[in-house]
Amino acid sequence: MRAASLAALTTFSSILSTAQAVTVYGQIPLAQTLSVTSTETAAVPQATYAAYDETQLTPPEVPNPAPATAYTLSLQRDAAAVAGLSIPHVGGSFWGFSVEMSVINQVLGRNSSFLMVPFLNLMANLQERAGGVVIRLGGNTQEFATQVDSLPDGHTFGKTDSGSTQTTKTPAVLYTPDMFYMASNISAMLNIGWFFGIPFNDSVNWRLTIAEQAQNILGSNLLGLQAGNEPDFYQQFGRRQTYSPAMYSNEIQQLIETIDQNPRIPVKNMLLGPSVATGPWTPEQVWETGFIDRFKERLMALTVEHYPNNNCAANFDTGGKIIDPQSVLPDYLTHTAAVELVRPYINSANLAQAAGKPLYMFETNTASCGGFKGVSNSFGAAMWGVDYGMQMAAANFTHGMFHVGGQNVYYNPFTSPPTNQSQFNEWTIGPVYYSAIVLAEAFGKTNTSRIIDLWGNSGSVYTPSYAIYENDVLSKVALFNFIDDRGTGAHHQQVTITIPNAGVPSTVKVKYLLADSITALNNITWAGQTLGNKFEVDGRFRGDLNVTTINCDTAANSCTVPVPSPGFALVFLDNSTPQIEIGQASQTFATTAHTRVRNTATVDPVVLATSNGHSGMNRAGFGSTSHGSVSAAQRQTEVATAGLTVLGAMVLGCAWVVRSLVHS
Ligand SMILES: *[C@@H]1O[C@H](CO)[C@@H](O)[C@H](O)[C@H]1NC(C)=O
Ligand SMILES: *[C@@H]1O[C@H](CO)[C@@H](O)[C@H](O)[C@H]1NC(C)=O
Ligand SMILES: *[C@@H]1O[C@H](CO)[C@@H](O)[C@H](O)[C@H]1NC(C)=O
Ligand SMILES: *[C@@H]1O[C@H](CO)[C@@H](O)[C@H](O)[C@H]1NC(C)=O
Ligand SMILES: *[C@@H]1O[C@H](CO)[C@@H](O)[C@H](O)[C@H]1NC(C)=O
Ligand SMILES: *[C@@H]1O[C@H](CO)[C@@H](O)[C@H](O)[C@H]1NC(C)=O
Ligand SMILES: *[C@@H]1O[C@H](CO)[C@@H](O)[C@H](O)[C@H]1NC(C)=O
Ligand SMILES: CC(=O)N[C@H]1CO[C@H](CO)[C@@H](O)[C@@H]1O
Numbered sequence: 001m002r003a004a005s006l007a008a009l010t011t012f013s014s015i016l017s018t019a020q021a022v023t024v025y026g027q028i029p030l031a032q033t034l035s036v037t038s039t040e041t042a043a044v045p046q047a048t049y050a051a052y053d054e055t056q057l058t059p060p061e062v063p064n065p066a067p068a069t070a071y072t073l074s075l076q077r078d079a080a081a082v083a084g085l086s087i088p089h090v091g092g093s094f095w096g097f098s099v100e101m102s103v104i105n106q107v108l109g110r111n112s113s114f115l116m117v118p119f120l121n122l123m124a125n126l127q128e129r130a131g132g133v134v135i136r137l138g139g140n141t142q143e144f145a146t147q148v149d150s151l152p153d154g155h156t157f158g159k160t161d162s163g164s165t166q167t168t169k170t171p172a173v174l175y176t177p178d179m180f181y182m183a184s185n186i187s188a189m190l191n192i193g194w195f196f197g198i199p200f201n202d203s204v205n206w207r208l209t210i211a212e213q214a215q216n217i218l219g220s221n222l223l224g225l226q227a228g229n230e231p232d233f234y235q236q237f238g239r240r241q242t243y244s245p246a247m248y249s250n251e252i253q254q255l256i257e258t259i260d261q262n263p264r265i266p267v268k269n270m271l272l273g274p275s276v277a278t279g280p281w282t283p284e285q286v287w288e289t290g291f292i293d294r295f296k297e298r299l300m301a302l303t304v305e306h307y308p309n310n311n312c313a314a315n316f317d318t319g320g321k322i323i324d325p326q327s328v329l330p331d332y333l334t335h336t337a338a339v340e341l342v343r344p345y346i347n348s349a350n351l352a353q354a355a356g357k358p359l360y361m362f363e364t365n366t367a368s369c370g371g372f373k374g375v376s377n378s379f380g381a382a383m384w385g386v387d388y389g390m391q392m393a394a395a396n397f398t399h400g401m402f403h404v405g406g407q408n409v410y411y412n413p414f415t416s417p418p419t420n421q422s423q424f425n426e427w428t429i430g431p432v433y434y435s436a437i438v439l440a441e442a443f444g445k446t447n448t449s450r451i452i453d454l455w456g457n458s459g460s461v462y463t464p465s466y467a468i469y470e471n472d473v474l475s476k477v478a479l480f481n482f483i484d485d486r487g488t489g490a491h492h493q494q495v496t497i498t499i500p501n502a503g504v505p506s507t508v509k510v511k512y513l514l515a516d517s518i519t520a521l522n523n524i525t526w527a528g529q530t531l532g533n534k535f536e537v538d539g540r541f542r543g544d545l546n547v548t549t550i551n552c553d554t555a556a557n558s559c560t561v562p563v564p565s566p567g568f569a570l571v572f573l574d575n576s577t578p579q580i581e582i583g584q585a586s587q588t589f590a591t592t593a594h595t596r597v598r599n600t601a602t603v604d605p606v607v608l609a610t611s612n613g614h615s616g617m618n619r620a621g622f623g624s625t626s627h628g629s630v631s632a633a634q635r636q637t638e639v640a641t642a643g644l645t646v647l648g649a650m651v652l653g654c655a656w657v658v659r660s661l662v663h664s
Helices: 002-027 030-035 101-107 117-130 178-189 209-221 245-260 283-287 291-295 325-332 335-355 379-394 431-443 615-621 632-637 646-652
Strands: 070-074 095-099 109-111 133-137 157-160 172-175 192-198 222-227 271-276 299-305 359-364 399-404 450-453 465-470 473-481 493-498 507-514 548-551 559-563 567-572 606-608
Touching (some): 095 359, 095 431, 117 133, 117 431, 133 399, 178 192, 178 209, 222 299, 245 283, 271 283, 283 335, 291 299, 299 335, 379 399, 379 431, 379 450, 379 507, 379 567, 473 559, 507 559, 548 559, 559 567
Parallel strands (some): 070 493, 095 133, 271 299, 359 399
Antiparallel strands (some): 157 172, 473 567, 507 548, 507 567
16 A cells, blocks of 8 residues: 555656646746747746745754764775675766656757756766766656657747546647757767657557657667656556556567667667556566566666655645655655665666666655655755665666756756746756765766665664775765754764774865755755855856865774764765865856857757856866866867867867857
8 A cells, every 4th residue: 555655656746747847837838938038138036936945844853862973984995805885886977867858948958059058067067076967858748748840939849738538737748859959969068868768658559759869869878768657657547447567568578579660760779667666566566577588688777766755645636645844854864764765676676787787766856746845955855865876876776867847846956947037047956966966976987886885883874874985995985964963063973984904094085065954955065065045056066165184093093084963974085086176067168158050051059048157168168277177188078068168169170159148
């Protein structure tokens, strides 16, 4: 029963995103949204949406008994001496994003020539730390999404009624092939790999245009194609009369046969499945159909989707009990949250590993149906997202994807302003974006990171800890303190790291993830820097990078690292780790850029969404002396910078016109 109801909520979550999009579009007709010109004066965004809610909850009581405030972690230097380390992961791109199709134009851009600069900057931050980012464009809306040749006024996105047989709140997203050029243009600037979803609303007349176009236009930037989204809900939500795991597997078989006959889909083995929500079905019920053996030659990864809770009763008349966010807040603020979320997938992870396939948590967040006010948008969610990601990585997941809905959800990693304007610096960051940043630094770029849950401090669920090995050597330690001691300092932790035989280095570096309170909505900092508060974000970190140096006692073989209450510390044991020095990414996108390719008639202009300044140009184009600036040689290799730098322009052999657009 519990599983079924939770899962039900998961599906609702996707529907909600759609419904929210409808709401937004209802107030700002889509046609208007897309007809705005970038020279307009910015209006002040209205703060009535969930994404901007200011409700701050009361932190949970300090546990009684409280865990010890000092403990020691004795860690092996060599990975070979550690039993149970995860397999090496893809790396720092662990946390990716899942963008509901109905909100692509709010997040990525309006069309292939009008991209959102804050979004590009946010992705550049992750790329600099991790090497790249993975993004899934899909969700419930993918089932009815339909490509059309063109839309009125040259728009890339639109919507229409999805028909009476389906859940009434789900409109069909209409898109033109420009959607793929949009993704492709983004990938030309940043190392972003994309996932799309094949519509499953009709398994007799498969609609494979999305697979054809995505493969042809995106090429190697297309990583995979999802075959079915939360199929365990298809029956409950009226998409199939009856449905079982066996029927799903048979439809995958039919899909494969259809793809095999389609010469416009040259890559036949990039499917993702089963993407069950662990609602009506467990993953095991799908595995029992022989899914893995039957399809492993065609699958690029195994996928699941799950949210730990739901807020559907508050958003829909589901007849359920409305959940008080304050009552569920403590559920997110211990290690138990992450452990219990991942436990149901340990077996699947082992099966995936045996089959040589990665396992992805393809869609997740704090709670479906929009998340919880004061929980999903608080500092605690950032800590939860770090613990959850690390727990998944320890259990051999390769990626997790934070879902991105519209303005009317609490859980977004980032939210564009709720107007038809193109305000550059008026985005809002969500705490889980910081979780993605932390994992990007923790796992880095080498593709060799392996992690293990240490269960330190006598296994206290308030103070979890992980060790990360890179190139088979202990590289970082992650330390959490979920307790909010109300500023008394009585529950700060002193964590001593000792490394038998090898000894500790003379110093270690520490980056902290901090806020005033576990329930704080504002002023979250990572190594002293913040992206800004509500309506302040342009995607770049602000403030000075603050990396703490801890002097170790080599004679005593100990380094003692303080961890504030609340707070998270990432301890770098190797002072030469490049991620230590990264503050604001060196590659940022012009705050106001209108760039144009002039030397070829076939390439349309690339216009970056506009804003109000020049510092992006300065930083990206003309060098910076700040931390993390890249050399000309490095820049030359980064296509991403190409569009915005003089050097890049030479590399491309193009002339670029940059025009400042001023708005007040
Ligand atoms: C932008 O939205 C506002 C409020 O919905 C509306 O009054 C205005 O006409 C819109 N502007 C454009 C250019 O569509
Ligand atoms: C892309 O969107 C921008 C902003 O809405 C618009 O000015 C431009 O004409 C669009 N480009 C195309 C090719 O439709
Ligand atoms: C599937 O979705 C498409 C696009 O919305 C629609 O045209 C088609 O009728 C749907 N098919 C079924 C069987 O619902
Ligand atoms: C991850 O895989 C490794 C290697 O097979 C294994 O030792 C480890 O126990 C797995 N992690 C979990 C949490 O099952
Ligand atoms: C890590 O893996 C990614 C994705 O496969 C690849 O692009 C990158 O070159 C790898 N990095 C290293 C250092 O091998
Ligand atoms: C955030 O930090 C700034 C600068 O330190 C401060 O002025 C502001 O009051 C803080 N806001 C909140 C809500 O704590
Ligand atoms: C840097 O961070 C440390 C640890 O949080 C803090 O004690 C120190 O005051 C910070 N320094 C600056 C200049 O903000
Ligand atoms: C690199 C890339 O994909 N560029 C595309 C950007 O979008 C335009 C369409 O607006 C395409 O023509 C370009 O090929």
